[in-house]
């Protein structure tokens with residue numbers, strides 16, 4: 175499966191990189207991170223592919239929150255993590271279901287491949 179190298183959020187390009195070891199600001203090994211300053215998502219490849227995909231969605235939600243000017247909440251992990259996990263858990267089963275291909279193709283617009 176080819177991996178995306180970027181995603182556009184509110185018109186901003188957010189780079190996506192996959193690497194085995196991803197560390198939090200505190201130095202803990204984590205599934206993924208979103209760095210607002212560097213406009214970059216890191217996803218750890220130390221986990222299986224489904225976990226990598228749900229992690230990518232989780233970090234995308236952080237990016238969407240940040241670019242929607244929710245930075246204050248973003249800096250307070252205790253505040254932002256519960257709604258982020260909630261969104262990840264409700265969105266991922268729908269976003270990752272291949273039977274929804276026509277639905278998302280419609281959202282992308284008629285001219286996309």
Ligand SMILES: [Zn+2]
Nearest residue numbers: 232236255258
């Ligand atoms: Zn998070």
